[in-house]
Amino acid sequence: MCTDAWTMQPLSAEPLPSWTVGDVTVHRVDEAPLPPETGAWLLPDARPEVVTGEYWLHPHFVDSDGTLRIDSHSFAFVVGGLRVLVDTGVGNGKQRANPAWHDLRTPYLERLTAAGFSPDSVDLVILTHLHADHVGWNTREENGAWVPTFPHARYLTARAERDFWAGYDMDEARRQMFLDSVIPVEQAGLLDLVDVPAEGTETAPGLRLVPTPGHTPGHVAVELTSRGRRALITGDCIHHPVQLAHPAIGACVDIDPQRSAASRSALRRSVADTDALLLGTHFAPPTAGHVITHGDAYRLLPVPADLSAPAAG
Numbered sequence: 001m002c003t004d005a006w007t008m009q010p011l012s013a014e015p016l017p018s019w020t021v022g023d024v025t026v027h028r029v030d031e032a033p034l035p036p037e038t039g040a041w042l043l044p045d046a047r048p049e050v051v052t053g054e055y056w057l058h059p060h061f062v063d064s065d066g067t068l069r070i071d072s073h074s075f076a077f078v079v080g081g082l083r084v085l086v087d088t089g090v091g092n093g094k095q096r097a098n099p100a101w102h103d104l105r106t107p108y109l110e111r112l113t114a115a116g117f118s119p120d121s122v123d124l125v126i127l128t129h130l131h132a133d134h135v136g137w138n139t140r141e142e143n144g145a146w147v148p149t150f151p152h153a154r155y156l157t158a159r160a161e162r163d164f165w166a167g168y169d170m171d172e173a174r175r176q177m178f179l180d181s182v183i184p185v186e187q188a189g190l191l192d193l194v195d196v197p198a199e200g201t202e203t204a205p206g207l208r209l210v211p212t213p214g215h216t217p218g219h220v221a222v223e224l225t226s227r228g229r230r231a232l233i234t235g236d237c238i239h240h241p242v243q244l245a246h247p248a249i250g251a252c253v254d255i256d257p258q259r260s261a262a263s264r265s266a267l268r269r270s271v272a273d274t275d276a277l278l279l280g281t282h283f284a285p286p287t288a289g290h291v292i293t294h295g296d297a298y299r300l301l302p303v304p305a306d307l308s309a310p311a312a313g
Contacts, residue, residue: 016115017305019277019288022226024077024206025309026279027115028287031072031089031108031137035100039068039240045249046242054245056299061241061284068240069284072133075233076115078312079224080205082123085112085150086222086233087281091136094180097173101132108137109149116312122150124204127157128235128281129216130165131253132174135181146180148188155185156203158211159193161218164255196220212237212267214260215251221267231277231288232270237263239282241300244268244291268298277303 018027039046048066051057061069075086089108096102109119127135138155139146148155165178185191194201200210200223208223215236222233236251237260243249247264254260271278272291278300279288289300 015307018309021231022229024226029074034070087134088137129219132177158218164217212263244298
């Protein structure tokens with residue numbers, strides 16, 4: 001964990017962006033932009049001279065000085081009759097070692113509800129992995145206790161992911177995260193562990209988990225298909241679009257850097273030069289795009305969000 005004194009600022013109220021994948025509308029539910037220092041800490045090999053050499057990253061994904069832009073958000077959609085939420089951000093009121101994540105007060109739940117996904121209506125919460133900035137809204141504080149935010153939902157993650165952390169010698173910060181954001185869901189009987197084979201597994205019609213290990217051992221990406229269209233939600237397999245051009249650039253918290261790079265390379269190849277939409281879990285706006293060949297590597301061709309789509313019915 002980084003312990004620098006960062007400050008995460010809530011985003012102001014604004015229309016909820018969305019993208020259409022066949023008959024499915026995918027809503028981005030913003031939590032907050034991450035502080036400018038995040039990129040240099042998280043992706044130390046994404047040095048300014050590397051980043052500024054990729055002209056296509058400007059102006060959306062990097063600042064003029066090469067500072068990476070990184071956000072925290074979730075994706076919500078309805079598929080196969082299920083109201084689905086992918087990852088749950090940092091959460092409010094959580095005691096975190098990283099000051100950027102500590103005791104947040106953001107209108108995340110209000111935005112989620114405005115998109116048509118009130119907490120009581122969510123059927124399925126998919127957790128790409130069990131890191132603090134992906135499980136925080138699993139729970140909310142009620143009468144001094146942490147209780148599941150989505151009481152009628154199945155919370156789903158890979159069995160390999162939960163098994164790994166069960167046997168891991170956690171530091172106090174990670175132990176606290178499990179106590180307030182994972183264990184209460186387990187104790188409520190809401191956490192489902194899924195075996196994810198190499199070819200992936202379908203969890204509902206049009207919804208698949210794709211194994212992308214390395215960042216964590218059980219990390220998954222989420223594939224959505226509808227009427228011949230396809231979208232892929234990255235989780236932390238890809239933190240930033242610069243990794244499309246330089247897949248060897250990994251995160252400082254990758255459990256297995258070599259495996260993470262291999263998963264990243266395979267993921268980008270699977271969508272490159274197709275009409276598949278890549279949705280980055282930490283990509284700054286415009287967040288989504290098509291992966292296209294760029295020299296001997298790849299780049300992201302952004303697809304602007306629709307700011308006028310209605311909330312899910």
